[in-house]
Amino acid sequence: MPLMRVEMVTVPDCPNGPVLRERLALALVGRTDVELTEHVVDDPPEAERRGMHGSPTLLVDGRDPYAASGAAASVSCHLCRGADGRIRGAPSVEELRRVLGTPVTGGAGRAGQGRLAPIEGGLRAVQQAVMPSFAVPAGQMLAVALRP
Structure with a gap:
């Protein structure tokens, strides 16, 4: 059986990188057919x-x-809008299991959302104040430009 290649690509110091890494670890428990790699990218090319x-x-x-x-x-x-309509920095464990073809075996704390990004104000404040006004369908991502 060929390995599924799963790559996580982040910018330096992305607060949601550890969140996605943790959720991927939970979503891939017991999987031996996955090669997981991470890349840090800081330029458009x-x-x-x-x-x-x-x-x-x-x-x-x-x-x-x-x-x-x-x-x-x-x-x-x-950012992505989950099935519950909330904006988050990474897909939930259940959403990842669905995308990766891993059987769903029950929630993993916080209804499968893992932990929230450890930010004071910052992204969480943006999510609460601004993002609910965006109409992003569940399971789709929303890109927000970072300031240099």
């Missing part, structure tokens, strides 16, 4: 070469299952 649509980007066999059709590569913040 590298983002385009790697297929990064914001940080963190998840690539499954080279494809971003959460990117909107025709989305351009970018060094930006990658």
